[in-house]
Amino acid sequence: MSLRNALLGLLVFRPGSGYDLLKMFDTSLGYVWPAKQSQIYGELTKLDATGLIKVTEEGPRGRKQYSLTPAGHAETVRWLTESRESRPQRNPMLLQTFFLGLLPREEAVQRLLDHAEASAKEHDTLVALRDTEDWDKDMLTVCGRLVLEHGIRQRVLEQEWARWAADQLRAGHAVDPDGGPTGVPGKETDTEEPSAANASDA
Amino acid sequence: MSLRNALLGLLVFRPGSGYDLLKMFDTSLGYVWPAKQSQIYGELTKLDATGLIKVTEEGPRGRKQYSLTPAGHAETVRWLTESRESRPQRNPMLLQTFFLGLLPREEAVQRLLDHAEASAKEHDTLVALRDTEDWDKDMLTVCGRLVLEHGIRQRVLEQEWARWAADQLRAGHAVDPDGGPTGVPGKETDTEEPSAANASDA
DNA sequence: TCCTTCATGTAACCGGTTACATGATTGT
DNA sequence: ACAATCATGTAACCGGTTACATGAAGGA
Numbered sequence: 422m423s424l425r426n427a428l429l430g431l432l433v434f435r436p437g438s439g440y441d442l443l444k445m446f447d448t449s450l451g452y453v454w455p456a457k458q459s460q461i462y463g464e465l466t467k468l469d470a471t472g473l474i475k476v477t478e479e480g481p482r483g484r485k486q487y488s489l490t491p492a493g494h495a496e497t498v499r500w501l502t503e504s505r506e507s508r509p510q511r512n513p514m515l516l517q518t519f520f521l522g523l524l525p526r527e528e529a530v531q532r533l534l535d536h537a538e539a540s541a542k543e544h545d546t547l548v549a550l551r552d553t554e555d556w557d558k559d560m561l562t563v564c565g566r567l568v569l570e571h572g573i574r575q576r577v578l579e580q581e582w583a584r585w586a587a588d589q590l591r592a593g594h595a596v597d598p599d600g601g602p603t604g605v606p607g608k609e610t611d612t613e614e615p616s617a618a619n620a621s622d623a
Numbered sequence: 624m625s626l627r628n629a630l631l632g633l634l635v636f637r638p639g640s641g642y643d644l645l646k647m648f649d650t651s652l653g654y655v656w657p658a659k660q661s662q663i664y665g666e667l668t669k670l671d672a673t674g675l676i677k678v679t680e681e682g683p684r685g686r687k688q689y690s691l692t693p694a695g696h697a698e699t700v701r702w703l704t705e706s707r708e709s710r711p712q713r714n715p716m717l718l719q720t721f722f723l724g725l726l727p728r729e730e731a732v733q734r735l736l737d738h739a740e741a742s743a744k745e746h747d748t749l750v751a752l753r754d755t756e757d758w759d760k761d762m763l764t765v766c767g768r769l770v771l772e773h774g775i776r777q778r779v780l781e782q783e784w785a786r787w788a789a790d791q792l793r794a795g796h797a798v799d800p801d802g803g804p805t806g807v808p809g810k811e812t813d814t815e816e817p818s819a820a821n822a823s824d825a
Numbered sequence: 826t827c828c829t830t831c832a833t834g835t836a837a838c839c840g841g842t843t844a845c846a847t848g849a850t851t852g853t
Numbered sequence: 854a855c856a857a858t859c860a861t862g863t864a865a866c867c868g869g870t871t872a873c874a875t876g877a878a879g880g881a
Contacts, residue, residue, distance in 0.1 A: 423715055424868080430722040440832050453717040460869060462833060482832050482877045501726055505737070506715030508781075513625055513708030515655040515770050520632040522766045524703055535707070563795060564724045567788045568717050578780050579710075586769045593765060626840080642860050662841060664861060684849045684860045 423506075424464055427454050429473060429489065429497045434561055436477055436488040439465050449565060452572065468493070518586070530587045537583035544576035625708075626666055629656050631675060631691065631699045636763055638679055638690040641667050651767060654774065670695070720788070732789045739785035746778035 431437070431445055439462045446456045465487060468474045473493035478486040489497070514536065521529040551569055633639070633647055641664045648658045667689060670676045675695035680688040691699075716738065723731040753771055 422868095423713075423718060426722075427718055430718075430725070433722070433725055438832075439834095440830095443832095450718075450721065453712070453714045453721065455712055455869095457870060458833090459835080459871085463835090464868095466834090480832090481879095484832060497722070497725060501719060501722060501734075502730065504719075505741075506719055508716060508777075509711040509714050510655070510657055511625075512655045512711050514710060515773060516625060516629055516632075516652075517703060517706075517708055518770050518773075519652065519655065519763075519766050520628075520635070520699070520703060521769075522763065523632070523635055523699060528704065532703075539707075561721075561724065563792075564721050567723075567791060568720050570788070571717060571720075571784050574780055574784055575710075578776055582773050582776055586772070589769060590765075624840095640860075641862095645860095657841095659842060660861090661843085661863080665863090666840095668862090682860090683851095685862095686860060 423454060424456055424460060425468065426497065426500045427456070428461070428464055428468065429493050429500075432474060432487060432489045433494065433497055436486050438480070438484050438486050440484070453568060521590070526590060526593075530590050533583045533587040533590070537580045537587070540576045540579035540583065544573060544580070547573045547576065625656060626658055626662060627670065628699065628702045629658070630663070630666055630670060631695050631702075634676060634689060634691045635696065635699055638688050640682070640686050640688050642686070655770060723792070728792060728795070732792050735785045735789040735792070739782045739789070742778045742781035742785065746775060746782070749775045749778065 427446075427450060428442060431442055431450065437445075439458075442465075443456075443458055443461055446454075446461070450456075465474065469476065469487070472490055473496055474487045475490055476485045477488040480486060517532070521532060524532070547569060551566070551573065629648075629652060630644060633644055633652065639647075641660075644667075645658075645660055645663055648656075648663070652658075667676065671678065671689065674692055675698055676689045677692055678687045679690040682688060719734070723734060726734070749771060753768070753775065
C-alpha cells in the first residue's frame with residue numbers, strides 16, 4: 422500500500438499528472454521508494470476510482486491533472502499517524518555476507534572492501550547533492566533533507582562496518598585444535614565437495 | 624533470484640529438508656532475507672527440477688532431504704563472486720519521513736522520537752543475541768556475526784539520526800500567523816523561512 | 826521535416842504473501 | 854487419547870518489473 426501513499430503524499434503539495442509524479446519519483450522520492458511508469462499510472466487510476474484523488478484539469482496531450490480529494494487528504498494524515506512502518510528487511514548484500522565464508526579468505530575480504538569503496542562513492546554523491554540543492558524552500562525539501570542525511574549516515578556506516586568486517590575475517594585465520602576449518606578455508610577443500618562447516622552439533 | 628541463492632547457500636553447509644530450511648530462515652537468515660513456507664517449498668521443487676539440488680534421503684513423514692549437486696555448488700560460488708548486490712531501496716519509514724511535514728510539528732517530532740526508541744529496543748535485543756549465542760563454531764556463525772554487527776550498528780544509526788532529525792524539526796521555527804488549512808503549505812514562496820508544518824500548534 | 830519530450834495506457838510475467846488443506850510421528 | 858510438532862503441498866492474490874504500443878505538442 423505504500424506506493425499509494427507516496428502518490429497521495431506528493432499530491433498534497435501540488436496537483437500533478439502521472440508524468441509529473443513519475444519525474445518526482447525519478448529525481449527525489451525514488452531514493453527511498455522507486456516506482457515505474459506503468460505502476461504509477463495504474464495506481465492513479467485506482468486512486469481515482471476509489472475517490473481519493475480526482476482529475477481537476479485536462480491539458481494538451483491527454484494530460485490529466487490529479488488533485489487530492491478531502492478523503493485523500495484524510496487518508497494521508499491517517500497513514501502518517503496510524504501506521505508505524507518498519508525497517509526494510511531484505512538486504513541482498515547482507516545475504517551474501519552471510520555466505521561469504523564459502524569464498525577463499527582473500528576474496529571475501531576483497532568483497533567487503535569493494536563494498537566499502539562503493540559506499541564511499543555513494544556517500545560523496547549524496548554529500549554533493551546536499552550541498553548543491555536549494556533547500557528549505559518548503560516542507561517537502563525540509564523533510565527531504567532529513568531523508569538525505571539518513572542516506573549519508575548510512576553510507577558512512579556501510580564503509581566503517583565493511584572495513585571492520587574485513588579486519589575480522591583477516592584476523593580469523595587461527596587454526597583450531599579439533600580439526601575442522603574454523604576460519605575461512607583456502608582453495609584446498611572447496612572445489613567439488615560441500616565440505617564443511619562442521620559436525621559439532623553439540 | 625535471491626531466495627534461490629539463500630537456499631543453496633544454506634545447503635552448502637549441510638543437507639536439509641524444506642522444514643529444516645524454514646527453521647533456519649525463521650531463526651537466523653530471516654533477519655536479512657525472510658521467506659515463507661510456501662515459497663521455500665516451491666523454490667526447492669524448482670531447484671530440484673533444474674538440477675542444482677537433489678533429494679538424497681527420505682525420512683519419516685514424507686520428509687525429503689535435499690543436498691547440493693556440484694552444479695548447485697558452482698552456482699553458489701558464481702553468485703558470491705559475480706553478482707554485486709546493492710542496498711535495499713524501499714524504506715517505508717523514510718517514505719513517511721519524507722511527508723512528515725504534513726503533521727503538526729510536535730506530532731512529527733514525536734514520530735521521530737518513537738522511531739529512536741523502537742530502534743533502541745531492537746538494538747538491545749540484538750546485543751543480547753550477540754552476547755548469548757555460542758559463536759565461532761563454524762563459518763556460518765562467523766559470517767552471521769558480521770551480519771549481526773551490521774544490524775547493531777544500524778540500530779545505533781537509526782537512534783542517532785532520529786534524534787538529530789527531531790531536533791532539526793524542533794529548530795524549524797515560526798508558526799505562520801495566518802494559519803493555513805491543516806498542513807498544506809501551498810504556493811506561498813516565503814523565501815528562506817522554512818514554512819511551518821501547519822497551524823495546529825498553539 | 827524530424828527529433829525530442831510529453832503523456833498515457835496495457836499485457837505478460839515474477840516473486841512474495843495469505844490461506845487453505847492434509848496427514849504422519851512423537852511425547853505426555 | 855490427545856496435542857504438539859514435523860512435514861509437504863497448492864491456489865488465489867497482490868505489488869512490482871519489463872516490454873510493448875500509441876500518439877500529440879513543441880522546438881530545431
